[in-house]
Amino acid sequence: MQVTEYKPLIVAFCCNWCSYAGADLAGNNRLSYPADVKIIRVPCSCRVNPMFILRAFQRGADGVILCGCHPGDCHYTTGNYYTRRRMALLFSMLDYLGIERERTRVEWVSAAEGAKFAATMNDFVAQVAALGENKRLEDLRCKK
Amino acid sequence: MQEITREALLSRAAELFRDGTVDRALGWRAGEFDYDVTPGVFTSAEELENGFVWNDFCGANFSKYLIRETGLTEKKVLVFLKPCDTYSFNQLLTEHRFARDKVYAVGVPCAGMADVKLLRDRFDGVTSVEGAEGGVLVHTLYDGDVTLPQAELLPDRCRNCKSKKHVAYDELLGSDGEVLDSHRFDEVEQLERMTPDERFAFWQNELSRCIRCNACRDVCPACTCEKCVFDNPASGAANKAPSSSFEEQMFHIIRAFHVAGRCTDCGECSRVCPQHIPLHLLNRKFIRDIDRFYGEYQAGAEVGSRAPIVDYTEGDIEPGEAVEGGARHA
């Protein structure tokens, strides 16, 4: 009997200036991380609307991670500060609704931190994989 | 019993109509029963005299109606504001939703507003409720006449009143109170102490009752969008019915998120929910977190204040720490 290993689906929103470049650097240095991570490029982490995150869960994502420039280094000066507040409040709310806190994460990854990007993704994938499938924020209609 | 009488409100309103300050007044209209008063627009002192009512069931928050009414007149709109309404009033001003000079706001003290839901839960066929010695006298069809202390008619939002202080008015009738040290976050904290599984079960049970009538949103003085994302097919989030449990969660998370930092905790959402969903517990969670993470902030306490969600400091809590309950900042 063939046992298929559970593969979580991770959506990673990466800001164009730091984290997306950090992901590119991970590639340049051939630092591998699971293919379960799919990156969406946004100009700044502050472009990420909570609705995008919920939508990802609705459509079948098992984990969502936001990556942006380190606080203070935002290309747009203040964008990630707003991200930090919005996501602190949103994640706390999700936790309040009983949704596993390990499914969401914000990580600051600079353009120089290719290794951190890969390590973060490896860690996050493992963390989400340990939780198993997203059941609490799923939309059954989107299941195949 | 309320401190200010109907007669006092009427006579002040009549003066304001007479001297031409206002040409319309937002007030409560009498209904079939003592408790089914409806917000209304009165255009003369006579109309007020005939239909205006002021009793323990005048809970509706008028602030939101000002957006429309101020646009319909060259003069001012008279509005009676209870302390909690004044916060919504200020918040709307902060958001430029109406012009301050188009309103004549009369602050009215509030002893707490009764909720007929609480009576209906206990008695069958409530036909009238009147003030009486030692509380209120309730006439019922099947459970006789009952006298109750008024406190037993107060909904959560009044039992946990955050402030008896009017933060905005042109004139105040009667006395002003203080900002209160309420226990309004107790229930939030109780939920926070549960396990995630318990919390999930709790909210699934609550939210599964939602029929998406949108009453919570439409009554909310902070929800004043020209078009709500949930009504806008282009938003990708629009839907008319909760066709999956996800959509119930989505609607309520985003509804609360959109009013985070703007919600004055007036409690109208929970008051109007036909399914008794404690929506205020979502709003209060955001208020509680904002207070904990970024320092105490009361939306509507002053006009023009910058909500913490559109502000930042360099040393803000990280989202990962925030879900740990904000221990570092507690």
Added chain:
Amino acid sequence: MQRIGVFVCHCGTNIAGTVDVKAVAAALKNEPGVVFSTDYQYMCSQAGQDMIKEAIAEHHLGGIVICSCSPRMHEATFRKTAAAAGLNPYMVEIANIREQCSWVHKDMAVGTEKAIILGKAAVAKVNLNTPLTPGQSPVTKRALVIGGGIAGIQTALDIAEAGFPVDIVETKPTIGGKMAQLDKTFPTLDCAACILTPKMVDAGQHENIRIFSYSEVTAVKGFVGNFDVTIKRKARYVKEDVCTGCGLCTEKCPQKKVPNEFNLGMDNRRAIYIPFAQAVPKVATIDPDYCMMLKSGKCGVCSKVCTAGAIDYKAKDEYIEEKYGAIVVATGFNPISMEKFDEYAYSQSKDVITSLEFERLTNAAGPTQGKLLRPSDGEHPHTIVFVQCVGSRCEACSEKGKEYCSKICCMYTAKHAMLTRDKYPDTDVYVFYIDVRTPGKNFDEFYRRAVEEYGVHYIKGMVGKVSPEGKKLHVQASDLLAGKQLHIDADLVVLAAAIEPDRSARPLATMLTASMDTNDFFTEAHPKLRPVESPTAGVFLSGACQGPKDIPETVSQAGAAAAKVIGLLCKDHLTGNPCVAHADEMMCNGCSTCERVCPYGAITYVEKEFRMPDRTTKLRRVASVNEAVCQGCGACTVACMSGAMDLRGFMNRQIQAEVDAICK
């Protein structure tokens, strides 16, 4: 739905080694909208680009997806390719299947599967792309420099030399700023006036420079390339173009008891005055707070003695409006007030002075003609105690001073100590410090000379208390290295007061919508890479308004700011980034939430009449994005509850389509 072409790049074996590119091309062929799909060895090569161009023409493609390396690598390349083929460059999307796929995954099946998903996301996005055209705005080829200190003067001179007109607005009657008050400058000890005043004269005489002294900026509208600035010219009651600067009036004026701010109140001037001999413009100014004629109508001496007829008691404040393409902020600094530092007895004893006062006391043009005399009795001080870090590097909780290091104090104190020992070898000089910070060219050498050659007593420790006792100042201090308490009877105590931004900076920042840090220093657009630009496009920073600086640093920053301004003014038009925010006016509430999160001040509000769905018309307040100013971060789009605010190129629907494609 667009007609979409998909081009999958092998990148040699870089991609093809771990991704089955043919399978990717085949899979994407089935996606909605895709009418053409192919693969090629090097898409970025000329042959690859030609292939794209041909396919656009042949298949009438309305959008293309390139599955290749990172968009940070070749997005610009492929946009140009599309443009060359007549396709709007913003109808191109890149699926990053190299850096974020083939290079990080080893298994062919896994890599191929992921590449297909990334390709689907790009197809889903491009289906919703719309052609974008960058906006263009003209540039007014004139710069405004706010502040006429060394920073402002240097910036103005550099811009003027490049051939662009510059206006300097200075609140004081003369330019020159703090540097004009200094005696010598570290580490070379050349005299400040000798190096500054020629620059002042150059500025005053330059054909491209206008100086609005005794003036203030009162309003700024517009945006990069197109600022409309209102300048208030305060009434000086002397016609600037008539006054010859002879100074006769300043000698004859009977009102002699006006504290002379140039000498920090250590002597007096007249009610009509020229701040100092080398002032530019060298024009007298009447101080309306002290002039008898202006206050009571009785006097008129200056008018009588002025042979040029320059006096005009009826002068009024004037407002002029000017257009500028760029604005440079050079508002400088001030020492903080010593009022909160009672322990140093600053307000109790005249012989406790600040370092800037010390500069005036040792300056040949100062109140003592350069002789170091005690302010209280005019006697020569024999023991001088310098206290460093007064109000700098304070604890965050202390409300007295500043958390930051004022940077210049270590060096000027070394200078003061050295000069004192040089001129008056009989004087004992003590310097109390926390650390001595000398990170500048020849700075440490300078400090060591003070210690080693000039015998200045440097003591690590803070002064706890200064108490006036008779003619002496009793100084109680700790010597941390020796671990003992010191008691020194000093004749003069000099406080190295922290410096802070000028008070005019905060309201100016509001006018410019330029951001500030918590200390009211202007924030730079990027702390490392754009240190002389503010986040607000077209607003540049020069000198200490951005942070504490010494003269060499200030001058280099001033030059850098000028270079940025010149670079801007050289352009006839500014081409914007079309990926900017845009408000749907029918959905906007006018709530101002977006305005609050915009780091660039790109959002303003307008009242417009709208025809409502119920056939009435309504005056509504709606957001309006200045596309020349918006940088496209998207903070506003999330702050906007109704979703009225969206970001072109990264629209809500586009991002959601990517999410959907990835998750399906």
Added chain:
Amino acid sequence: MRKIAVSRMEELFAAIAAGQSLYLPVDTKAGAKFEQWESGKQLSSALNTVRSAKDFFFPQTENLMDFRMEGKKIEIIDTRRESEDFVLFGVRACDVRSFTVLDRVFLAEPVDTYYKNRREHGLIMSMSCTRPAETCFCGTFGIDAAEPEGDVVCHMTADTLYLDAKTEKGSALLESLSALTEACGGEDETAVERHKELSHERLSGLPLAELSADRFGADKTDAFFNDPAWKTLSEACLGCGTCTFVCPTCQCYDIQDFDTGHGVKRFRCWDSCMYSDFTKMSAGQPRLTQLERFRQRFMHKLVYYPTNNDGLFSCVGCGRCLSKCPIQMNIVKVMKQLGGKQND
């Protein structure tokens, strides 16, 4: 007529549930609600459920069909299934009448097969009312809460539940329960009659008992359409859908497509004429102001529907909107205000 002791209701429910799904009102935190019976669930003592019984035939959302997409291929999937038999127990007279109102809409040509399928498989055991609420006014529309319609009509006295089959379906059900129930005699008839008398007495004493709908009905559009009272009545309306969603007769729906990522689910869901995007077409909503939308709802109940349905009103006087409207506006106030105060 058959009877069973109230103490043996659990057995009755078990017996019904053995043959088909049984739904009955049970108490929840938010009031009474129809739930599927399982052992231990108690019949609610509340007069009525918060949501009406229409959900069983016309659910709030309903999947109509699916489209499966693979690349550029689209396949249509019929998601209809034959409904299972079910029994609705404890439906009040007002809600039973609402089924008639809905039938006239959904069973008229073209027949709504989704509705018809469920309707055919549903059996109504109605329950007469002994404690009508202050918000009740079913009598206004000729409904007798003491004698509801339904397949089986039930009357519950203090100790006995009487079951009276009114249709073939109802008789068949009672037949299947005959082992459990007892036949009724003359005394029982008297008891039921007394029970009805009590109901009637209480109904006639209700605060809204005198409310009359006589002035309304078919072809009265002109009499009310331009009444100035609409302005005052509608001015506080929030435009939410509470009244329409708790209403047992509101039958408007929207059909929407939900993109699942790999296909489309076409579903219908309740809509509300109170919403600004109700019946929105390319040219916009035909009713642009809340006044027009508000008027539509009540004109439909009191005039338009009767015009098209032989005078039958599409309000059944259940009173749900009276207790649930956030601003306490409701059809009773509308009826009293329209055309002056003649109805007071």
